[in-house]
Each structure stands twice: as C-alpha cells, then as structure tokens.
Amino acid sequence: MDALNVLRAHRYPRVTEEIPEIIEMVKGLVDKGYAYSVDGDVYYRVNSYADYGKLSHRTLEGMMAGIRVEVDQRKEHPMDFALWKSAKPEEPSWESPWGPGRPGWHMECSAMSLKYLGETLDIHGGGFDLVFPHHENEIAQTEAYTGVTPSVRYWIHNGLLQLGDEKMSKSLGNLVTVKEALASYSPDALRLFFLSSHYRSPLTYSDEAIQSMERGAARLRNAVESPSQSGDSSAEVSPDVRRKQFIEAMEDDFNTPQAIAALHDLAREINRGKHNGAGTLSAVETLKELAGVLGLTLKEPLAEAPLDSSALRELVQSIARDLQSSGLDALAESLGGIHVADEAGPDAYIEALISVRGELRKAREWGLADNIRGGLAELEIALEDTPQGSLWKRS
RNA sequence: GGCGACGUAGCCAAGUGGUUAAGGCGGGGGUCUGCAAAACCCCUAUUCGGCGGUUCGAAUCCGCCCGUCGCCUCCA
Numbered sequence: 001m002d003a004l005n006v007l008r009a010h011r012y013p014r015v016t017e018e019i020p021e022i023i024e025m026v027k028g029l030v031d032k033g034y035a036y037s038v039d040g041d042v043y044y045r046v047n048s049y050a051d052y053g054k055l056s057h058r059t060l061e062g063m064m065a066g067i068r069v070e071v072d073q074r075k076e077h078p079m080d081f082a083l084w085k086s087a088k089p090e091e092p093s094w095e096s097p098w099g100p101g102r103p104g105w106h107m108e109c110s111a112m113s114l115k116y117l118g119e120t121l122d123i124h125g126g127g128f129d130l131v132f133p134h135h136e137n138e139i140a141q142t143e144a145y146t147g148v149t150p151s152v153r154y155w156i157h158n159g160l161l162q163l164g165d166e167k168m169s170k171s172l173g174n175l176v177t178v179k180e181a182l183a184s185y186s187p188d189a190l191r192l193f194f195l196s197s198h199y200r201s202p203l204t205y206s207d208e209a210i211q212s213m214e215r216g217a218a219r220l221r222n223a224v225e226s227p228s229q230s231g232d233s234s235a236e237v238s239p240d241v242r243r244k245q246f247i248e249a250m251e252d253d254f255n256t257p258q259a260i261a262a263l264h265d266l267a268r269e270i271n272r273g274k275h276n277g278a279g280t281l282s283a284v285e286t287l288k289e290l291a292g293v294l295g296l297t298l299k300e301p302l303a304e305a306p307l308d309s310s311a312l313r314e315l316v317q318s319i320a321r322d323l324q325s326s327g328l329d330a331l332a333e334s335l336g337g338i339h340v341a342d343e344a345g346p347d348a349y350i351e352a353l354i355s356v357r358g359e360l361r362k363a364r365e366w367g368l369a370d371n372i373r374g375g376l377a378e379l380e381i382a383l384e385d386t387p388q389g390s391l392w393k394r395s
Numbered sequence: 396g397g398c399g400a401c402g403u404a405g406c407c408a409a410g411u412g413g414u415u416a417a418g419g420c421g422g423g424g425g426u427c428u429g430c431a432a433a434a435c436c437c438c439u440a441u442u443c444g445g446c447g448g449u450u451c452g453a454a455u456c457c458g459c460c461c462g463u464c465g466c467c468u469c470c471a
C-alpha cells in the first residue's frame with residue numbers, strides 16, 4: 001500500500017482488543033429492547049428499528065419474499081441478525097453475560113468506529129457488496145445504541161473490481177495482489193487505472209487497460225520534465241483554467257475521470273508551451289500539485305531500480321570493438337578508458353556512450369550511432385535527442 | 396424469484412433534457428529529426444444495448460425487452 005502511495009491510517013484497531021467495548025454495546029442494545037438473547041446468542045430485533053433498510057432501500061417484506069434458506073426458528077424475525085454468537089467448540093471465545101462466545105460480524109465495526117471516531121462519521125467507505133447486510137446492520141446497531149442519527153453522513157461505496165467476469169475476492173480466490181500488479185506496472189499507472197473510472201462503477205482488471213494507463217502516466221511524466229523558463233517575457237502558460245476544471249471535477253462526487261482529463265489537458269498545454277518557447281514553470285508546478293492530489297508521483301518507475309552495471313560494461317566493450325574495427329581508434333580509446341576504470345558507475349558508462357554517439361553523429365556514422373542507441377534500448381534505457389543534447393531515461 | 400448497479404468509438408471512460416458527445420490508449424496522416432524517440436497539429440461515435448413512449452428537442456425522462464455484475468445464507 002505504501003508503494004501505491006496510499007497514506008496510512010492513524011489507527012488500526014483489532015477486534016480482539018476491543019471485546020469489552022463490544023460486549024458493553026451489545027448489552028446496551030439488549031437493555032434498550034433492541035436485542036434479545038437466545039441460548040447464548042444475541043440477536044438484533046430488526047422490527048424494533050423503524051429505519052431498518054434505509055441504506056439499501058430494502059423493506060422487511062421484500063427481504064422476506066427473497067428468503068431462500070431455512071430460517072432459524074429461535075429468531076423472532078427471520079431477518080434478525082446476530083450481535084453475539086455463542087462459542088462453538090474449538091473456536092476462540094470470550095466470556096460474556098451470555099456465556100462464552102464471539103462478536104457477530106457487524107458488531108465490531110460499530111463498536112470500534114464509535115470508540116475511535118464518535119457517534120457520527122463524516123464519511124464511511126466500503127465496497128458495494130457490503131451495503132447489505134453489513135452496513136445496513138451497522139447503521140441499525142449504532143443508531144439504536146446512541147440514538148444519534150445519522151451515524152454516517154456520506155457513504156462512499158465503490159464499484160467492485162472484477163477479474164474476468166466475477167468480482168475479485170479473497171473467498172473466490174481470483175486475486176491479483178497489489179504486489180503482483182506492482183511487479184508489472186508502475187504505481188502511477190495502477191492509480192490512474194483505478195481512478196480512470198468513477199469510483200461507483202465496477203472496474204475490470206485487465207492488462208490491456210493498465211498498459212494503456214502506463215502510457216498515459218508516461219505522458220504526464222514527460223510533461224513535468226525540464227520546465228521551460230519564459231524566454232523573453234511574453235508568454236507564460238497559465239494553469240488556472242485547468243486547476244478550476246480539476247477542482248470542479250473533484251467536488252462533483254470525486255469525478256476522477258474528469259479530473260484526469262484536466263491533467264491531460266494541462267500536460268498538452270505545457271508541451272505546446274515548451275514548443276512555442278513559453279514559460280511553463282507554474283504550469284508544471286500545478287500539474288505536479290494536482291497529480292499529487294490523486295496520489296500520482298510522476299516519478300520514473302524504474303528510477304530507483306539499480307542499473308545493470310555489468311551489462312552496460314559489456315555494451316561499452318562491444319561498442320569499443322566495433323569502433324576499432326571501423327578504424328575509429330580515438331573514440332574506441334576514450335571508451336576503453338571508461339571501462340578500465342572499475343569504479344566507474346553505470347551512469348558513467350551511459351554518459352560515455354552518449355558522448356561517443358554524439359561524435360559518431362557528427363561524423364555521420366549513423367550505423368554505429370544507432371547501434372549504441374539500440375544496445376541501450378535493450379537494457380531498457382531510452383535516448384532522446386534534443387537541441388540541448390541527448391537525454392536518457394529508463395524505459 | 397426480490398432489490399440494486401451497469402451497458403457510450405477498436406479498447407478504457409466522462410457526460411444524465413438543448414451550441415461541435417470530455418479525456419486517455421490504439422490506429423491513420425502531417426511537422427520536427429540523419430533515422431528514431433519525445434512532443435505538437437489534423438483525422439478516427441450523425442450517434443450513445445434493443446424496441447416503443449413523453450417532449451419543440453433525449454445518450455440523458457418513462458415503459459418493456461436483452462445482456463453483464465453485485466446483494467438477498469455462512470464467513471470476513
């Protein structure tokens with residue numbers, strides 16, 4: 001998660017450390033008549049809470065109609081759900097007023113959010129698959145217990161990530177882990193992928209889609225590289241329109257696809273400005289800032305990865321041989337000097353190759369020059385010839 | 396069976412009543428370059444799953460149908 005540039009939470013409470021709070025809350029619900037105990041289980045009395053179903057737009061009648069499984073006859077109402085479950089043999093359990101047992105599924109969230117975040121949360125997130133029953137029951141428990149409504153001001157339910165034609169889920173076992181995804185794609189590309197559709201829409205994980213985001217990430221990255229100073233005064237690319245566009249998109253229920261479009265628009269204007277000799281300093285700063293809002297780093301994904309020094313050295317040696325056999329001894333020697341110097345880092349090899357290639361280009365030795373570019377490309381080092389000289393980057 | 400979400404170009408994806416249907420990827424053409432790369436310019440949906448309806452006007456509202464996904468039981 002860190003690698004994806006996801007911020008850490010301030011607290012990571014554990015259910016097993018919050019058992020007393022949970023028991024207290026269950027007890028409170030029983031005392032207030034919202035729950036009852038049967039044989040060591042405690043059930044929530046759904047009929048006791050008038051608003052039950054308000055989140056998922058369900059009615060008890062409607063849910064009854066859909067019941068397909070056998071109903072536990074001990075429950076007053078088929079939709080009553082467990083707040084506390086008596087322990088089965090072999091299961092971890094805690095002592096409670098109702099005997100040894102463990103919390104029901106929804107209870108932990110109510111108890112912990114109440115303890116750490118208070119009676120009303122501004123925003124509660126979660127996947128769409130949790131709307132019912134989990135969040136519905138959470139509301140019922142918390143609001144019945146505190147008497148405060150609403151317990152949550154905004155629910156942010158995200159569409160589910162699909163792999164193929166099913167939701168990606170731990171229990172189905174059809175997972176692509178973050179770690180696996182990061183092995184193939186940059187964090188920025190993955191973030192762009194997730195943000196490329198509205199958070200409420202379902203999203204299908206596909207290599208094709210993420211690869212296209214990798215290209216898009218590179219485009220934004222290129223735009224913030226080497227901003228141009230406004231040459232003689234006149235034109236400075238203004239980011240104001242795009243900033244406004246970005247903010248409006250985000251304020252509209254986090255319309256990240258539109259926000260990203262604003263980023264791309266700004267990138268184009270920056271590139272155009274560079275082309276026309278306009279200053280792009282503040283536009284580039286703005287692009288970085290807005291991209292940062294989306295958690296994009298705009299860093300080269302491989303910038304931190306070590307270069308393959310020995311492969312580079314081999315390339316230097318092989319190029320030196322080619323130069324010699326072409327009778328370009330002076331150049332061969334300047335390269336030779338580099339690879340003998342053992343302490344030369346990989347950067348030095350690359351710089352030396354670029355400088356030799358520059359000489360070859362002056363001498364119109366295109367074949368040899370292209371061999372250098374091709375050799376570096378095989379090591380995933382891309383060259384770009386600019387008026388200011390040749391630049392290299394990891395590709 | 397009940398409830399809900401979704402279906403827009405080759406692909407991804409905004410737009411939810413009215414000027415030319417965002418943006419990205421891919422593709423085609425051009426500029427720059429020794430050639431590339433990067434970048435820029437132009438083109439790439441007369442049409443929004445289908446059929447009806449409402450309206451002066453609909454991708455956008457209503458109805459039906461088709462397709463996909465989720466929830467409706469345990470577990471988290």
